[in-house]
Amino acid sequence: MEHPxxxxxxxxxxxxxxxxxxxxxxxxxxGLTIFLVVAAFSLLANYEAAKGFQIxxxxxxxxxxxxxxxxxLFVSNGRATRLVVASSNLVQRILYPDDSFPRKPxxxxxxxxxxxxxxxxxxxxxxxxxxxxxVRMSPAVMEAADVKAAVAAAVQRGIARVWLWDGRGEAPxxxxxxxxxxxxxxxxxxxxxxxxxxTSVSPFNASCWEDDDHVRLASFLHYCDAKHHGFVAxxxxxxxxxxxxxTFNVTLGSSVPQICSAYLSAQQISSK
Numbered sequence: 001m002e003h004p005x006x007x008x009x010x011x012x013x014x015x016x017x018x019x020x021x022x023x024x025x026x027x028x029x030x031g032l033t034i035f036l037v038v039a040a041f042s043l044l045a046n047y048e049a050a051k052g053f054q055i056x057x058x059x060x061x062x063x064x065x066x067x068x069x070x071x072x073l074f075v076s077n078g079r080a081t082r083l084v085v086a087s088s089n090l091v092q093r094i095l096y097p098d099d100s101f102p103r104k105p106x107x108x109x110x111x112x113x114x115x116x117x118x119x120x121x122x123x124x125x126x127x128x129x130x131x132x133x134x135v136r137m138s139p140a141v142m143e144a145a146d147v148k149a150a151v152a153a154a155v156q157r158g159i160a161r162v163w164l165w166d167g168r169g170e171a172p173x174x175x176x177x178x179x180x181x182x183x184x185x186x187x188x189x190x191x192x193x194x195x196x197x198x199t200s201v202s203p204f205n206a207s208c209w210e211d212d213d214h215v216r217l218a219s220f221l222h223y224c225d226a227k228h229h230g231f232v233a234x235x236x237x238x239x240x241x242x243x244x245x246x247t248f249n250v251t252l253g254s255s256v257p258q259i260c261s262a263y264l265s266a267q268q269i270s271s272k
Contacts, residue, residue: 053131054108055084060115066139070113074151080111083152084135087159090187095163095236102240104163107131111155114138122154124161133162153189157181165236167243174212175248181218182225182232208260209248223263224252 057080061067074080088109096103108127118138125134135158137151144150160180165171208220225231235251249256 053088053106055081056108056110057081058110059113061113061139064115064139066142067113067115069142069147070139070151073147080151080155083155084109084111084159087152087156087187088163090156091160091163091183094183094186095160095233097230097233101233101237104165104240105131106133106162108133109159109162110134111158112136121150122158122161124158135159135162149189153184156184156187156189160184165239167239167247168241170243171239171247172243174214174217175209177214178209178217178221179232179236181214182221185218185222208263209256219267220260220263223266224259227259228252228254 057075059067059071059075062071070080074083088106092103095101107129108131110127110133112134114136117140118136121138121141123136125136126132127134135155137154137158141147141150141154157180160183161176164176164179166176209217211217211220221232231252235248238247238251241247252259
């Protein structure tokens with residue numbers, strides 16, 4: 001540790017009083033630093049415990065420019081941890097509006113900056129034990145013009161996937177991604193008004209929710225929730241049980257082809 005007095009050499013003082021011991025100042029500073037670090041970690045641990053799950057941030061790209069930038073902007077100042085907490089709070093308000101919606105057990109979330117680019121901005125997988133999840137972010141996200149907004153959006157989508165039930169592993173991947181996108185729309189990370197309006201799904205098809213494009217599907221979910229308030233939360237609740245082809249239809253509680261047709265008609269009108 002650099003001696004704090006080197007920048008300002010001590011001056012000679014009269015012999016009327018003994019000079020202060022030079023070794024005391026560094027000891028005091030070291031002790032104070034250790035105390036503050038321990039206190040900070042203690043406060044962080046209590047903060048995380050109050051939220052009900054542990055948060056770990058891992059940077060596997062530290063030797064790259066993207067990794068160093070992530071460390072500077074998000075790890076060293078605790079911003080990454082705060083993003084996880086804020087995202088979790090928002091997701092739970094949307095998916096679990098009251099106690100009648102059983103919460104998915106989440107004990108530990110690891111925000112992991114990958115060492116190489118991923119196929120998508122963010123991906124989620126289970127951890128070593130039940131209740132543990134790893135949110136993997138692609139370092140490509142650090143190349144965005146507004147990097148803070150880009151990372152916040154990636155974390156928001158990742159944390160949404162953490163809290164989503166998945167029909168015991170049987171729910172369609174496109175639907176889960178669309179529900180995470182819906183959460184991003186609800187949080188202001190994306191706006192339904194600027195989502196692509198063109199869709200290849202026919203109103204005479206089984207339903208709009210079978211679209212593989214999760215962004216278009218998220219827009220349809222937004223429409224369904226507007227027509228049937230709380231639909232997305234109820235759909236997530238239903239996916240606590242094993243997924244079947246009827247899960248979506250039963251949760252919506254109305255004719256899916258009919259609401260799909262109305263949605264497509266509304267999209268065509270709004271695009272004119």
